[in-house]
Amino acid sequence: SLTPLFMAVICRIICKIKGSKFVYRIMDIHPEVWKLSGSFKNKILLKLLEKIEMSNCRSANEIVTLSDDMAKTISDRDQKEILNINIIKDGYPDDSREGNLNIMEELQSNQKFRIVYTGNIGRFQKLETIIDAFRIIPEERPIELVIVGKGLQESFLKRRSGDRLGKSIKFIDFQNPRTLNAIIESADLGLVSLLNGVERCAFPSKMFNYLNQGCPVLALMDECFLTRFIEDNDIGFSYRHEDLDFLSSKLIEISSIKDIRSLKKIQINNVMKVNTNQAIVTKWSELLNKL
Numbered sequence: 044s045l046t047p048l049f050m051a052v053i054c055r056i057i058c059k060i061k062g063s064k065f066v067y068r069i070m071d072i073h074p075e076v077w078k079l080s081g082s083f084k085n086k087i088l089l090k091l092l093e094k095i096e097m098s099n100c101r102s103a104n105e106i107v108t109l110s111d112d113m114a115k116t117i118s119d120r121d122q123k124e125i126l127n128i129n130i131i132k133d134g135y136p137d138d139s140r141e142g143n144l145n146i147m148e149e150l151q152s153n154q155k156f157r158i159v160y161t162g163n164i165g166r167f168q169k170l171e172t173i174i175d176a177f178r179i180i181p182e183e184r185p186i187e188l189v190i191v192g193k194g195l196q197e198s199f200l201k202r203r204s205g206d207r208l209g210k211s212i213k214f215i216d217f218q219n220p221r222t223l224n225a226i227i228e229s230a231d232l233g234l235v236s237l238l239n240g241v242e243r244c245a246f247p248s249k250m251f252n253y254l255n256q257g258c259p260v261l262a263l264m265d266e267c268f269l270t271r272f273i274e275d276n277d278i279g280f281s282y283r284h285e286d287l288d289f290l291s292s293k294l295i296e297i298s299s300i301k302d303i304r305s306l307k308k309i310q311i312n313n314v315m316k317v318n319t320n321q322a323i324v325t326k327w328s329e330l331l332n333k334l
Contacts, residue, residue: 048073048092051099059102064334067103072116072244079240080166097121105330107131109246111268116243129330133248134320135255136220145222149215150229155185156298158261159230161223162249164194169238171196172263172284174203177212179291184211186298188234191215191226227256231303232279235262235269239284242267254278254315259307261297263290277310 051067058065074092077083083092100106100117106128108114114128144150164170170190177188190200193216204212218226227233233253237245242264250260250269260279262270270281280297282290300306 047071048096048099052095055099055102064104065102066105066107066330066334067099068107069113069117070109070245072108072113075116075120076167076241076244079238079244082166093120100124100126103127104334105129107330109133109248112243113246129326131323131326131330132246132251132318134323135248135251136224143219143221144225145218147215147222149189149213150222150225153229155187155211157187157189157230158232158234158294159189159191159227159253159258160234160236161191161227161252162247164190164192164197164200166196167238167241167245168194168196168236169263169284170200170236171203172287172290173234173236174200174212176287176291176294178205178207179287180211180295182207182211184295184298186294187211187213189213189215189226189230191223192217224256227253227258230258232261232297233258235260235264237264239265242269251315251318254311254318257304257308257311259303259311276314278307278314 047070054067055065057063073096074083074089078089083089097120100121101124104127106117106126108117108128108130109132111130114130117128118126158173160170160173162168173188177186180186188211190213197214201208201214208214215226233250235247235250237247246269250262253260260273262273262279262281263284264270264281265283266281273279273281280293282293297303
């Protein structure tokens with residue numbers, strides 16, 4: 044969708060007319076993220092979109108994005124201007140207990156080591172890596188992958204799962220917050236996965252929702268701010284996409300760790316004490332007050 048770029052154009056025009064300050068919040072960096080995923084292949088159009096986005100950024104009094112890698116991508120794109128770039132992470136949903144809990148097999152007593160992925164099932168996520176790794180793992184190993192969400196790649200990934208579909212690899216539709224939190228609570232690891240290069244243009248904020256439910260993180264992506272954050276704080280594991288045999292062997296190794304959530308509990312609590320919703324609100328207040 045071209046909406047983010049052109050909404051920014053409209054907002055900056057309105058701000059100029061009204062004499063208001065323009066704060067530009069960038070969730071995914073366009074058009075770079077489209078280029079990496081192959082969504083746009085017309086080089087002339089990509090160049091035009093890049094110029095539009097560069098103009099958006101130059102017009103902003105303040106830019107807000109989600110990670111150091113994203114800030115660097117925005118800064119490196121424009122060598123002529125010094126941009127005011129702030130890093131403020133997304134808040135995470137409240138630990139919701141409201142609504143009906145959808146009873147399903149996955150919320151019953153779980154005897155397997157469970158890896159859960161929640162969110163969009165699209166090109167940027169490169170979920171075929173974890174699917175292929177699971178197909179290498181012997182069927183008798185007590186480990187399963189539960190993917191919660193919808194997206195363009197869902198049918199493709201179900202076909203790719205082969206005879207593991209419905210057994211060690213399961214797909215569940217989007218759920219209400221209470222049920223989603225319950226599924227995460229049942230997991231041993233929460234998965235974040237990004238197509239190579241996308242980590243410079245996007246940040247999987249779902250990681251903090253996993254951590255908020257006490258769930259350690261498994262990251263599949265190139266080395267970046269997020270993988271270093273996970274490793275430095277000892278809140279999970281990170282691996283690259285390329286070596287499936289290595290990844291499958293690591294998943295088998297990790298699945299043999301007893302009560303991994305308890306093992307990582309102190310580290311996760313330490314991270315969440317700093318990365319609170321209130322801390323995020325404070326950063327936004329400080330930013331807005333200096334305009």
